[in-house]
Amino acid sequence: MQTAARTEANNKSIAEFNARTSNEKKELQAEFQKKIAELEQKNSDMKKKMDEYKADSKEQWDAFKAEFNRDMDELGIALKDLTVKNNK
Secondary structure, X not given: OHHHHHHHXXXXXXXXXXXXXXXXXXXXXXXXXXXXXXXXXXXXHHHHHHHHOOOOOHHHHHHHHHHHHHHHHHHHHHHHHHHHHHHO
16 A cells, blocks of 8 residues: 555656646757656556565565665655756
């Protein structure tokens, strides 16, 4: 459930960023759209990775969870950095 909430929050951030960038110059819009597409794909891949994961042991689950959370944190930071750069 926590992963679903984080994925949904990322989707919301992406949608808000898309709405804010609609008034940018065409050149900037293209650049932002490329970055957004990359982040959307990563977010989608993370959700799929979690949905398809099958743990064989608690140790494997703990290792997967630590790596997954780190990747989700990095994605969140990338989204935040993109929105901050756009606001400047």
